[in-house]
Amino acid sequence: MIKRYLLAPGPTPVPSEALLAMAMPIIHHRSPDFLPVLDAAKKGLQWLFQTKNDVLILCSSGTGGMVGSVNNFFSPGDRALVINAGNFGERWTKIAHAYGLEVREIKQEWGYTVKLDDVEKALKDDPSIKGVFVQATETSTGVYHDIETLASLVKKYEDKILIVDAISALVAHDLKMDEWGIDVMIGGSQKGLMLPPGLAFVGISDKAWRFADRAKCPRFYFNFKKERESLAKNQTNFTSPVTLIIGLNECLKLLQKEGLENAFERHRRIANATREAVKALGLRLFSQESSSNSVTAVIAPDGLDGQEIYKNLRVKYGITAAGGQGQAKGKIFRVAHLGYADTFDVITAIAGVEMVLKSMGYPVKFGSGVAVAEELLMQ
Numbered sequence: 302m303i304k305r306y307l308l309a310p311g312p313t314p315v316p317s318e319a320l321l322a323m324a325m326p327i328i329h330h331r332s333p334d335f336l337p338v339l340d341a342a343k344k345g346l347q348w349l350f351q352t353k354n355d356v357l358i359l360c361s362s363g364t365g366g367m368v369g370s371v372n373n374f375f376s377p378g379d380r381a382l383v384i385n386a387g388n389f390g391e392r393w394t395k396i397a398h399a400y401g402l403e404v405r406e407i408k409q410e411w412g413y414t415v416k417l418d419d420v421e422k423a424l425k426d427d428p429s430i431k432g433v434f435v436q437a438t439e440t441s442t443g444v445y446h447d448i449e450t451l452a453s454l455v456k457k458y459e460d461k462i463l464i465v466d467a468i469s470a471l472v473a474h475d476l477k478m479d480e481w482g483i484d485v486m487i488g489g490s491q492k493g494l495m496l497p498p499g500l501a502f503v504g505i506s507d508k509a510w511r512f513a514d515r516a517k518c519p520r521f522y523f524n525f526k527k528e529r530e531s532l533a534k535n536q537t538n539f540t541s542p543v544t545l546i547i548g549l550n551e552c553l554k555l556l557q558k559e560g561l562e563n564a565f566e567r568h569r570r571i572a573n574a575t576r577e578a579v580k581a582l583g584l585r586l587f588s589q590e591s592s593s594n595s596v597t598a599v600i601a602p603d604g605l606d607g608q609e610i611y612k613n614l615r616v617k618y619g620i621t622a623a624g625g626q627g628q629a630k631g632k633i634f635r636v637a638h639l640g641y642a643d644t645f646d647v648i649t650a651i652a653g654v655e656m657v658l659k660s661m662g663y664p665v666k667f668g669s670g671v672a673v674a675e676e677l678l679m680q
């Protein structure tokens with residue numbers, strides 16, 4: 302037997318409270334049993350998204366929420382500004398193209414955050430831009446984009462909205478949807494929310510709902526206006542993922558007990574310890590600035606393959622972290638500290654990295670990364 306540790310940037314471990322609740326017999330989504338369940342989920346999500354508006358619950362992986370955020374707010378031919386700083390930024394471009402939007406990209410070298418001047422300039426130069434698409438955490442590079450400032454830039458324009466893929470950032474980063482003026486914010490169940498894969502969440506501002514009234518892209522399954530009408534009756538349009546929503550309520554309860562600020566602080570603490578520990582091992586971070594508190598991307602030492610490090614962690618020690626994606630494949634490996642994660646997940650990850658690197662011939666003084674992590678985790 303090999304004991305397994307899930308330290309990937311999604312899916313993430315699920316707390317037993319949620320697992321147990323999800324083991325209960327299935328209830329019917331149109332029966333009165335389900336109404337209070339969805340009502341609680343609705344309220345909990347508003348709290349988490351820091352918004353007074355409804356947060357839609359979709360039965361899909363996170364990308365479904367991204368797709369719906371393109372075809373519910375825009376029409377073919379609309380101009381989109383995509384901040385492309387990694388694999389998930391690239392996904393925005395692909396989805397926008399699939400629905401016939403015209404895309405202008407701000408391409409950022411991987412490992413860096415978007416330059417706010419570039420965004421400000423693009424918005425001024427190009428009055429036809431209707432939507433700005435970005436990730437909060439670009440999971441492929443471990444970088445966090447400054448969403449608060451981006452929102453302040455887009456907010457100045459009545460005819461533009463900001464769409465934030467916060468799928469891997471929610472719970473790890475403070476994202477004040479209403480206060481900052483984020484128009485559309487997307488979450489996913491299998492990341493900071495500590496659930497199995499299968500749910501996407503979309504928070505929507507009043508301004509974005511006005512865009513939805515005019516949008517002409519084709520849509521059927523993800524029809525946000527219809528979802529909103531259903532949600533008002535504590536229903537979803539189609540069969541609700543009842544089991545996952547029951548689990549969601551358990552995870553929201555755990556987070557409410559902890560408090561939002563404390564959850565952000567926990568992620569700050571474990572992310573910082575992870576980063577400092579890998580640096581103490583002589584490794585370099587892939588994120589050159591503004592590192593995310595959800596995931597740490599580490600450059601593989603010279604001569605070592607990042608995919609091999611990732612594979613050895615899993616095969617030798619049962620630790621499922623992540624490799625690189627796209628152009629970073631082979632160059633990096635990634636360790637998540639997201640969701641149901643705390644002090645000893647960091648220790649496990651760093652100890653595993655030390656042992657794997659040693660076995661691959663990299664000079665490691667055992668415990669040198671762990672010691673730094675321990676110091677920081679005790680603070």
Ligand SMILES: *Cc1c(COP(=O)(O)O)cnc(C)c1O
Pocket residue numbers: 310311362363364365389436438439440466468469489
């Ligand atoms: C995980 C992730 C997604 C969604 O991926 P799915 O596989 O569709 O759940 C989207 N954006 C980011 C930044 C992610 O980390």
